[in-house]
Amino acid sequence: MSFPLLTATAVLPAIGAIATAAVPATKRTAAKWLALLVSVATLVLAVVVLVRFDPDGDRYQLTESHAWIADFGVRYELGVDGIGVALIALTALLIPFVILAGWHDADPLETGSRRWRPTQGFFALILAVEAMVIISFEATDVFLFYVFFEAMLIPMYFLIGGFGDRAHQHGEKAAATQRSYAAVKFLLYNLAGGLVMLAAVIGLYVVAGNFSLTEIAEARANGSLEMSTSTERWLFLGFFLAFAVKAPMWPLHTWLPNAMQESTTPVAVLITAVVDKVGTFAMLRFCLQLFPEASKWAAPVIMVLAVISIIYGALLAVGQRDIKRLIAYASISHFGFIIMGIFAMTSQGQSGATLYMVNHGISTAVLLLVAGFLISRRGSRLIADYGGVQKVAPVLAGTFLIGGLATLSLPGLAPFVSEFLVLVGTFTRYPVIGIIATFGIVLAALYTLVLYQRTMTGPLRPELARMPDLRVREIAVAAPLIVLLVFLGVYPKPVTDIVNPAVKQTMSDVQQKDPQPEVEAAK
Secondary structure (H helix, E strand, O other): OOOOOOHHHHHHHHHHHHHOOOOOOOOOOHHHHHHHHHOOOOHHHHHHHHHHOOOOOOOEEEEEEEEEEHHOOOEEEEEEEEEHHHHHHHHHHHHHHHHOOOOOOOOOOOOOOOOOHHHHEEEEEHEEEEEEEEHHEEEEEEHHHHHHHHHHHHHHHHHHHEEEEOOOOOOOHHHHHHHHHHHHHHHHHHHHHHHHHHHHHHHHHHHHHHOOOHHHHHHHHHHOOOOOOOHHHHHHHHHHHHHHOOOOOOEEEEHHHHHHHHHHHHEEEEHHHHHHHHHHHHHHHHHHHOHHHHHHHHHHHHHHHHHHHHHHHHHHHHOOOOOHHHHHHHHHHHHHHHHHHHOOOOHHHHHHHHHHHHHHHHHHHHHHHHHHHHHHHHHHHHHHHHHHHOOHHHHHHHHHHHHHHHOOOOOOOOHHHHHHHHHHHHHOOOOOHHHHHHHHHHHHHHHHHHHHHHHOOOOOOOHHOOOOOOOOOHHHHHHHHHHHHHHHHHHHHHHHHHHHHHHHHHHHHHHOOOOOOOOOOOO
């Protein structure tokens, strides 16, 4: 039997989480280094998966299949396509930077309180989330996917509620209340979507007799599995609702700003750059592949909701006074672009959406992490408490600017290519929606440049006169991600070569072809 590479990629951070949690309480630094080493080793395994994956080979590769709950047709089935490989690589890449950025976020409080933060638990929970996200990208058994889709909520709940942002303006008691509210809201929204999905998963089993994604999709394609129109639509809606909450898409998005605002910055990155990608990934893998006709039926409505997300998120970002809430609403707008690209049902749109997942993860990580470094220095998330930072911390200001320019999709940085592909793919099938969505780009320029102007330029506030610039550890976090933003901005081919074959297969699943441009014959 060949080495179970996919299992190893998910199990390693899970074992690392247990080992980190077991480190003695007095050995906080050892726990940090252990978590970092495990995350780097997971990245090495993800690179091996990436190297061994053949874009021109079978749809699902490196497959594993074992009996699990045989009486109910549940199997432990793993396999990756180009989209899954790209997102596993993104996840494994970001986690070491998340750990480095949060190196001191779970240290003992320095406010005179005797309460100690469980440092080991903080880093163990991050590794646990990584393990569950990775196996979600690998699972080709619907029930197996559902288990980890829901299970990841538990460590995220404790990360949000137990390790809040120290830059709180209303004291420790109020901060604890706000953290609890954000954590419970996150959990309830996602659990509600998950319960609806559970009903749909059971319904799918009743119709298909098993949970294997590949077997059900093949049976749908060859006509051996018949599903009535109403049944398919109801099952689709059950799956899509859960994914739309996770994504997050308007109007199911309201948990995100609270969760990101009250979380530590590395946990906020974990939410929007890693965990939320499971929702958009699942739309491609499960909604379109299992329910192709229902996906086409629902596409016009989803496109409208997506473009509302784009404009709504961008407008609310413009009016925010809190740095992290601004980035949260910007992410809602960006996820609108991703969902719009998926359901435009064009190869350009879906390639752009997949590339956008990767690029958004990198660009948001840069912006959020540097914003976190800024907030930790001043002890405030309020934009009004800053001004003239570039005079005393030019490296911090420069990295913050690059992250902001990536967020507004400046040509030459990675998100531009993906956003351009999404808009082109949308315009060819839904021209009006494509035109409206372009206003999101204008608004992105507005909220990004206003944020930079108010925090980094202008007169230097006296209380910021001694603000230190980025330290070596912080530069080590930001610099590689910025290099990657520039590289993928000028040369996205390594990613598109991996994801495009998977996109073509998804287009084949829904039996859609790209609209042909209308060109008048030359006279």
